[in-house]
Amino acid sequence: MVVDSTSYADPATSRNDVTSKLPDFAQGCDWIGFAAVTGSSESSSCRQDAVAIAATRAENPNDNPVIEERVRSHRLTEVLPRAVKLFDCPAEGEGSDVLGRRATWSSRWPPNGSRTGHTRSSCSATS
16 A cells, blocks of 8 residues: 655545445455555654454464454554554655565565465455
């Protein structure tokens, strides 16, 4: 999930897009990461940790669908608040938005404990 908090984005439209579309979008994800385009993302300290939505093997060793949905339901409540916080990121320092976000994402995704082989997958979106 990439949030544009630069002066190029219309803040009201961007926030509305995130709050109206992200909850449904995240339903199909096993994990979701967050990034803010601030105009200098490479040096920005504005971060939100990724959310591992799917239950880990330790949490659901027998692949019980009831446990999986309970874990997913709980973790999905963490997605929108984290994304919305990124709108408050200030433009900081110098650097590259594209290269900075790519470097940050590749070093932290997928979160520890993520499962593989699920029908659901990681997701990406931009607002």
